[in-house]
Amino acid sequence: MTRMFKPLRSAGGDGSAAPLLVLADEELMQLVYRGNAAAFEVIYDRHSSAAFSLACRMCGQRSLAEDIVQEAFLSLWRSGARYDRNRGSVRTWTLGIVHNRTIDALRRRSTREAVQLADEGLAERVPAKERTELEFARRDETREIRDALGQLPAEQSRVIELAYFGGLTHGEIASMLETPLGTIKGRMRLGLGKMRAALGDALEVAP
């Protein structure tokens, strides 16, 4: 997607978020690095729902998900200089922080509790009334990713879900499913490989 942006120096100088809304995330991050709270707020508004959704999906607790997202975004605010646009989008970077922090939180729990949560698969744990369609622009992408995941053989999608959303290691998954570790590794690799082929150009390419 190609967007036209105003010159960086024209945005945010008065602390208003309005001119910032037209800037790309990567340009906003330059302002965040300089301590511009208004630029950070735009980043927050663009990605906090995705971050909260991911954390909720992974940990199954709103309060814990809120804590994780709060810590993740404050980390982003304080370490904006570490963002490297050559390694992916701000969204990917942000969601990666949330993913890693949620895994840490899950692994601090008892193994039993983590397995119970992970074993629920992709069941939605959040009341339907709280769903939102704030991210209209991402609906097609969401549908494609879900389709690609849903078209995998069940044993492949399951190990991917348990690993990515459940925060389990491949060893824990092997024990849980009473399946050899090598088989689990193979299912992960085959599953991701098929999704890669199915999604093709829909996948984000690092600039």
Added chain:
Amino acid sequence: MSADERHERFAEDVAAYVLGALGEDEHDTFVAHLSSCAVCRDEVAALQRVASALPSAVPQLASPPELKRRVMDTVRVEAGLREPRVAASARSQSGGSRWSRGEGARVGRRAPGSRRGALGALAGLAAIAIAIAIAVAGSDGGSSSRVIQAQVTVPHATVAVKLSGGHAELDVAGMPQSPRDHVYEVWIKRSGDAQPTDALFTVSAAGRATVGVPGSISGVKQIMVTAEPRGGSVVPTSKPVIVASL
């Protein structure tokens, strides 16, 4: 072991790596291998794009407005800290009272009277005297590392002060959110008046926070926390809600 053999050993872990499914030791070993294996790096790059797309498969929820308020309160406070704070000379305008509500000492924008209700709710709570129980954690069993339980005026809240290497860290649990447009500020007291630090914080939804006390605690007799207007104050404008005697 040849490079090909090493690659074969690690190639099957690429998917687990991008999914975050390697154990800690396995992860470190795999990362070390990546530095010397271009084939695995390429495979990681390809599959990482798939893994990075997985969050899009999750039902999308709206992040809570209260969460944004907490995050942005902290961000605005920290952004403000990059600007010069009120000059130290302002302290002399406060009348010298340790816990003065003097307007001249305040960095915030609201009049003191407008926040008395919220602060009063905190200050009015009966002080809960918690014994200063000390857990010795240092390997030498001596004074290099210890934990002090602070006095907290809020029922059910606890604050452990970890002292290590001449520095202190507050581990806060069960604290209420700071009053609207306020943050918690950490103070240190050696002799004389309490001195402000740059440690301003809010607590999570669960009432938790971990706060490092800036600088050395050499000679510090007390560490205190008060609720202050955004941006902090140079003299306390409310009674302390947390007091740790070192």
